[in-house]
Amino acid sequence: DGGITQSPKYLFRKEGQNVTLSCEQNLNHDAMYWYRQDPGQGLRLIYYSQIVNDFQKGDIAEGYSVSREKKESFPLTVTSAQKNPTAFYLCASKGGGALREKLFFGSGTQLSVL
Amino acid sequence: GQNIDQPTEMTATEGAIVQINCTYQTSGFNGLFWYQQHAGEAPTFLSYNVLDGLEEKGRFSSFLSRSKGYSYLLLKELQMKDSASYLCAVASGGSYIPTFGRGTSLIVHP
Numbered sequence: 001d002g003g004i005t006q007s008p009k010y011l012f013r014k015e016g017q018n019v020t021l022s023c024e025q026n027l028n029h030d031a032m033y034w035y036r037q038d039p040g041q042g043l044r045l046i047y048y049s050q051i052v053n054d055f056q057k058g059d060i061a062e063g064y065s066v067s068r069e070k071k072e073s074f075p076l077t078v079t080s081a082q083k084n085p086t087a088f089y090l091c092a093s094k095g096g097g098a099l100r101e102k103l104f105f106g107s108g109t110q111l112s113v114l
Numbered sequence: 115g116q117n118i119d120q121p122t123e124m125t126a127t128e129g130a131i132v133q134i135n136c137t138y139q140t141s142g143f144n145g146l147f148w149y150q151q152h153a154g155e156a157p158t159f160l161s162y163n164v165l166d167g168l169e170e171k172g173r174f175s176s177f178l179s180r181s182k183g184y185s186y187l188l189l190k191e192l193q194m195k196d197s198a199s200y201l202c203a204v205a206s207g208g209s210y211i212p213t214f215g216r217g218t219s220l221i222v223h224p
Contacts, residue, residue, distance in 0.1 A: 033211075040122075042201060042214040043157075090156060094210075101145050101164075101205060103212065105156035 002027045006091050006106035012114050013078065013085060021076045021109045023091035030095065032074040033103070036060060037088040046089075049074055078111060086112050118215035120202050125221045126192055134187045134218045136202030144205040147212055148176050148187045151199045160187070160200075189220075197222045 004025040013019045025032065031050050035043035045058030049068040063082025068074055074093075078085045088110050092103040117139045126132040138146070145164040149157035161169055163178035163185060175188040189196055199219050203212040 035214075040216070040219075042118075042216040043203075045211065045213070048211060088154070101147070101162050101210060101212075102159050103147075103149075103157075105158075107156050108154070110154075 004091060004093055004104055004106035006089075006109050008109060009107070011109055011111045013111060014114050016080045018077055018079050019111070021078070021089055021091075021111070023074045023076065023106055024072055025074075025093045025104070025106075026072060027093055027095060027104060028071070029093035029104070030071070031093060032068070033092045033094070034058075034064075034066065034074070034076045035090045035092065037090060043090060046076065118202055118204055118213060120200075120215045120218045122216065123219045123221070125223065126189075128192055128194060128222055128224050130192050131188065131190050132192060132220065134189070134200050134202075134220065136185045136187070136215060138183050138185070138202070138204045138215075140183075140204050140206045140213075142206045143180060144207070144210050146176075146178055146185050147201075147203040147205070148174075148185075149201040149203065149214075151201060151217065153199075157201055192222050194222050194224070196220065 007022045033048045034046040044060050047066040049055040052071050055068050065077045090108050091106040120136045148160040151157040161176035168177045173190045178185045199217040201217045202215040205212045
């Protein structure tokens with residue numbers, strides 16, 4: 001079955017540590033996105049990539065980094081510069097054609113600070 | 115930038131009808147989405163409107179008025195499982211990147 005896989009489901013970060021959240025899709029989608037969700041808030045865009053080897057900052061990119069070396073993979077690194085990383089992180093992808101507007105989401109990663 | 119506004123919380127009774135409103139201000143409008151999100155889970159797609167009017171899909175319907183910057187999601191024959199957050203998102207600009215509102219938490223009670 002096609003879909004988006006995020007791992008791990010839960011992640012804990014220590015002070016000063018970088019952590020990487022995995023996102024893999026087998027939908028053959030060109031565009032991939034990372035959103036952050038805080039309690040009672042909507043989704044805020046961190047980074048997005050429209051094509052392999054290219055990515056753009058979203059609204060809240062500070063303290064985060066990404067790479068897009070393969071079409072299937074779009075990992076997100078939460079760096080030590082991100083002072084308030086506790087949140088629910090969602091990865092999404094989008095294809096073209098008739099359903100080009102629809103986002104497909106992974107199951108999310110809950111990141112907490114120890 | 116974009117400004118998307120929707121009520122924070124709504125309550126309704128099982129079997130009833132509820133309407134969740136969303137207003138937006140944007141340039142280069144490309145479409146409006148509604149997603150459903152249960153606590154701790156990923157959002158799931160409900161509807162997409164790009165032209166004015168009503169789109170019906172089973173118990174759920176979505177309406178759009180581009181001139182008024184207004185949309186609503188109509189849920190009929192409410193069920194307990196409809197208790198969730200409903201996210202309004204607007205796509206604009208050449209890259210079709212959706213911007214999400216804060217979501218409306220719907221509580222369905224017996």
